[in-house]
Amino acid sequence: MSSSEARTRPEREAMERSPEEQREHERRMVAEHYQHDVDIFSMVLDSRLAYATGVFHRPDEDLETAQSRKFARIQAKLAIGPGERVLDVGCGWGSNLLYLAEHTGGHFHGITLSERQRDEALRRARAAGVLDRVHIEVRHVEDLALEPASYDVILFSGSIVHMHNREAVHQMVGRLLRAGGRLLISDCYYPAESRGDRESAATHYIFVEALGYCRLLHLGEELSLIERAGLDILHVEDLTSSYVLTLERWIDNVRKNRRRIEELSPGFSRVLQQYMTVAKLSFARRTALEYMILATKGRPAVDVAAFPILPPGYEEGSR
Amino acid sequence: MRQKRGMAPDTPISDTLATEVRRIFAETLRLRIEDVSLDARLDQPHLGIDSLMLIKLNVALEEAFDIALPDFTTPEASTVRSVRDVVALVSEKVASGPNGGAR
Numbered sequence: 147m148s149s150s151e152a153r154t155r156p157e158r159e160a161m162e163r164s165p166e167e168q169r170e171h172e173r174r175m176v177a178e179h180y181q182h183d184v185d186i187f188s189m190v191l192d193s194r195l196a197y198a199t200g201v202f203h204r205p206d207e208d209l210e211t212a213q214s215r216k217f218a219r220i221q222a223k224l225a226i227g228p229g230e231r232v233l234d235v236g237c238g239w240g241s242n243l244l245y246l247a248e249h250t251g252g253h254f255h256g257i258t259l260s261e262r263q264r265d266e267a268l269r270r271a272r273a274a275g276v277l278d279r280v281h282i283e284v285r286h287v288e289d290l291a292l293e294p295a296s297y298d299v300i301l302f303s304g305s306i307v308h309m310h311n312r313e314a315v316h317q318m319v320g321r322l323l324r325a326g327g328r329l330l331i332s333d334c335y336y337p338a339e340s341r342g343d344r345e346s347a348a349t350h351y352i353f354v355e356a357l358g359y360c361r362l363l364h365l366g367e368e369l370s371l372i373e374r375a376g377l378d379i380l381h382v383e384d385l386t387s388s389y390v391l392t393l394e395r396w397i398d399n400v401r402k403n404r405r406r407i408e409e410l411s412p413g414f415s416r417v418l419q420q421y422m423t424v425a426k427l428s429f430a431r432r433t434a435l436e437y438m439i440l441a442t443k444g445r446p447a448v449d450v451a452a453f454p455i456l457p458p459g460y461e462e463g464s465r
Numbered sequence: 466m467r468q469k470r471g472m473a474p475d476t477p478i479s480d481t482l483a484t485e486v487r488r489i490f491a492e493t494l495r496l497r498i499e500d501v502s503l504d505a506r507l508d509q510p511h512l513g514i515d516s517l518m519l520i521k522l523n524v525a526l527e528e529a530f531d532i533a534l535p536d537f538t539t540p541e542a543s544t545v546r547s548v549r550d551v552v553a554l555v556s557e558k559v560a561s562g563p564n565g566g567a568r
Contacts, residue, residue: 348517416524423520
């Protein structure tokens with residue numbers, strides 16, 4: 147594990163801060179992006195406001211289709227039973243949390259660094275009639291003081307990238323999950339070989355100016371931290387090409403709504419289009435990679451061998 | 466009105482548009498407009514354009530002219546090498562109507 151090796155300037159700066167200072171830094175800098183008017187994100191994202199990659203089967207599909215498929219896939223991977231407790235770290239405007247609340251009988255705890263995200267997620271929970279099973283609050287992940295074995299599922303979708311202190315985060319996940327508990331992460335990673343310019347102005351722009359703080363690990367480093375927290379890796383899938391398409395859809399939505407976005411938040415349409423374009427080019431060139439990871443604490447609740455991965459035209463029983 | 470070599474003869478490029486494109490280059494790159502000649506190449510060292518600058522130019526031009534442009538850094542836009550090429554591309558997109566060329 148080489149978590150002590152910094153790959154970017156923001157990462158080096160973070161390492162010079164104490165854990166407490168870094169926590170405050172994330173609290174302040176990361177929240178900023180997500181504190182923009184939810185109406186802006188409504189013009190750019192899908193109807194549930196998922197701010198992470200969708201799952202595209204074909205390049206001509208629309209964003210709504212790809213995000214619906216992603217929600218359904220996450221539901222299948224997590225197999226949340228009635229009464230099971232779910233923690234969504236970085237729940238945003240509640241996209242995954244509320245989809246899962248509407249489609250399973252679980253109980254949900256969401257945390258975010260943005261008051262506006264919390265307010266919108268709660269408003270949507272009320273509208274969906276699931277507020278009785280949903281608790282959402284503004285809190286940093288490292289400030290969660292909970293009993294061990296408090297959750298059956300812990301979810302990070304497009305959020306763990308903002309967390310510098312990954313070892314502590316994974317140790318906490320290992321502690322908070324019950325036996326049979328599941329961890330799901332959907333986020334971006336660097337390839338292990340040094341590919342692309344990680345010290346470029348473009349990298350700094352996206353990691354700091356646009357998004358406050360980002361730390362991309364190598365996939366192997368994240369998996370190793372998960373394993374060392376006592377979990378077993380069940381399934382990893384590459385969603386890099388889906389993320390390129392997702393970013394293209396978002397960029398086109400920024401273009402279509404540029405004037406209205408500028409009315410709500412002058413200068414923000416540029417920030418969105420610029421950082422999304424940097425990201426799109428990085429994922430298209432595979433200098434950054436997008437993965438969805440599923441891990442289990444103890445015996446798996448879901449049988450990944452039964453996931454339908456089949457060639458076209460395959461029929462069960464044929465040889 | 467002048468015409469750019471290689472472009473369809475019925476696509477005139479106005480001096481106003483060329484000046485506006487140069488102004489946006491100068492503003493984005495923090496140069497004086499005099500330093501952004503039409504013949505300047507995007508990869509010319511004195512312009513100091515890195516990939517982020519190219520993206521910022523893309524976005525600033527889209528915003529100013531209400532058009533959609535291909536990314537200057539992708540093969541799709543490999544014919545865009547000089548400021549003059551950018552002017553021609555913008556002119557072509559503007560001619561194809563509001564939000565012209567939007568995919």
